[in-house]
Amino acid sequence: MKKRRKINFSPAGKRAALAAAAIIGLLIGFWLWLPQSKPKQTPQVYFFKAEKLYPVSRPIKSANEAIKYLLFGPTKQEAGAGLWTLVPSGLKIKSVQQAGKTLIIDFDQRLANYSGSAAMIRGLLLQIVFTATDYPGVDQVRILIGGKGEVVLGGEGLVIEKPLTRQDLLR
Numbered sequence: 288m289k290k291r292r293k294i295n296f297s298p299a300g301k302r303a304a305l306a307a308a309a310i311i312g313l314l315i316g317f318w319l320w321l322p323q324s325k326p327k328q329t330p331q332v333y334f335f336k337a338e339k340l341y342p343v344s345r346p347i348k349s350a351n352e353a354i355k356y357l358l359f360g361p362t363k364q365e366a367g368a369g370l371w372t373l374v375p376s377g378l379k380i381k382s383v384q385q386a387g388k389t390l391i392i393d394f395d396q397r398l399a400n401y402s403g404s405a406a407m408i409r410g411l412l413l414q415i416v417f418t419a420t421d422y423p424g425v426d427q428v429r430i431l432i433g434g435k436g437e438v439v440l441g442g443e444g445l446v447i448e449k450p451l452t453r454q455d456l457l458r
Contacts, residue, residue: 332356333417334370340413341370342421350390350422351383357418373411375401381433388426389450390419399432401440408441409456416451427452 330353331342343365345356358378361370381393392415401411412430419428427450432438438447 330421330423331418333414333421334361334365334372335410335414336368336370340417342417343370347422350385350419350425351380353418353422354380354383354390354392354415357414373403373407373414375411385425388424389429390422390425390427391429391431392419393431393434396433398430398440399438403441405441405443405445408443408445411440412447412451413456416453416456420453 329344330347332345332347332353333340333342335341343361345353347353347356357372358374358380360366360372360374375397378397379395381395382391383393384391401408403411415430416428419425429436429450430438430447436448439445440447
């Protein structure tokens with residue numbers, strides 16, 4: 288059996304070790320205190336489930352792509368889980384452009400022919416605006432039909448003549 292040797296540290300060595308431990312503790316505490324960056328959120332496409340907007344993740348690379356996914360509608364699996372859309376079948380996009388924080392979407396004439404109630408039109412607009420504004424850098428959506436800026440939707444004649452935000456639709 289070997290004899291254990293006791294090592295004696297000098298007072299200066301003990302102080303240096305304590306100071307190093309204190310500095311390490313402060314650094315760890317500071318790191319834990321810093322707000323942790325949130326993981327990058329995947330933009331969502333909005334459908335309905337049980338009469339409420341329901342976000343669904345898609346591999347979206349642009350705001351244009353987000354709107355295209357919206358027009359495709361829910362997948363068969365999502366539809367089986369109760370998701371549905373108010374986007375009219377066959378609706379097409381003529382163009383999508385971004386001007387600052389405004390996404391300008393020019394739809395074909397099918398949007399003008401949409402004959403839903405005021406609640407259905409509001410739901411359709413909720414889907415379009417929430418999907419578009421979920422993409423980084425887009426705060427509002429300008430809807431055009433055939434390049435025309437004043438859009439009239441539905442049998443009740445809802446007039447859209449300015450860009451829409453989420454807040455506009457939640458009022």
